[in-house]
């Protein structure tokens with residue numbers, strides 16, 4: 060049942076609905092067996108990109124290559140891919156077993172092969188004991204595993220998934236996302252995954268395409284996006300809580316505004332992740348006097364909301380046992396290499412560590 064994956068390449072993908080441009084010319088690719096995630100806020104165009112890849116919608120312009128073959132003009136049925144949606148789309152009147160092998164039946168695969176494939180996939184997805192049940196007799200997580208099993212049994216080398224975990228509770232989401240990731244690695248199928256959840260994207264993907272308003276804002280490994288956000292949008296979208304973005308004047312940082320190339324003074328925003336700041340300023344290259352506004356207890360961490368002397372708000376993720384008090388005055392600190400610089404005018408990254 061091991062289906063070797065295929066590569067996918069998308070070039071200058073454009074889509075307009077009437078006068079509304081939804082995809083503005085997006086390029087990305089993923090190698091065979093890779094896991095690519097389209098990540099971005101609601102309405103940025105990620106589901107549209109997936110529909111174009113699947114063939115459920117026609118492109119306005121651009122090219123889609125699967126295994127190096129141009130499939131842009133091919134109907135969905137000829138693209139040899141599987142899809143998993145947010146709402147599982149199981150047939151309520153069919154048993155789990157019938158749901159899983161439905162596609163094989165339609166394709167008139169011999170009965171003995173259907174049964175053998177069903178057995179293998181049911182074991183893989185821990186569904187063997189549930190095969191006689193109807194979908195309504197399953198939990199949300201079990202239903203989602205049936206939807207995944209149905210795609211896996213079809214042995215497609217490329218599987219598209221559109222927010223498949225968003226109906227599940229937090230614990231199940233974490234369990235099933237690691238299951239999907241390990242299936243991708245074990246079976247070698249290529250996965251293109253859509254989510255607005257950055258932690259899902261970071262934890263599962265080989266490559267992330269971060270989208271905003273129909274454009275790919277940054278493409279890279281999860282670590283690239285976290286360590287070197289290309290602009291303030293990427294800095295704010297990746298990481299929980301998001302990166303603090305402070306005007307240099309708020310944190311009293313003179314001399315940080317000279318452009319490396321031209322030497323010109325530029326207004327910058329200083330970005331520092333909450334987890335890269337300390338409350339005691341010990342060993343820090345920069346220190347900023349500030350006041351505690353409020354404290355959120357999150358179990359493993361205190362999220363300390365602070366205000367600089369100029370009134371700028373920011374957050375520090377504090378792992379110490381001591382709980383800061385609202386009103387307390389502190390020197391927050393960070394290391395030189397924890398700071399990211401962005402142009403205040405364009406939002407683009409202007410300094411690299």
Ligand SMILES: Nc1ncnc2c1ncn2[C@@H]1O[C@H](COP(=O)(O)OP(=O)(O)OP(=O)(O)O)[C@@H](O)[C@H]1O
Pocket residue numbers: 076081099100101102103104105106107108255
């Ligand atoms: N069939 C359609 N006709 C007209 N506009 C559409 C159609 N489908 C999507 N859109 C618009 O295209 C834009 C992108 O939608 P899309 O579903 O791709 O976004 P998304 O990033 O997947 O968002 P979400 O996470 O909310 O699903 C939205 O503004 C949406 O209203």
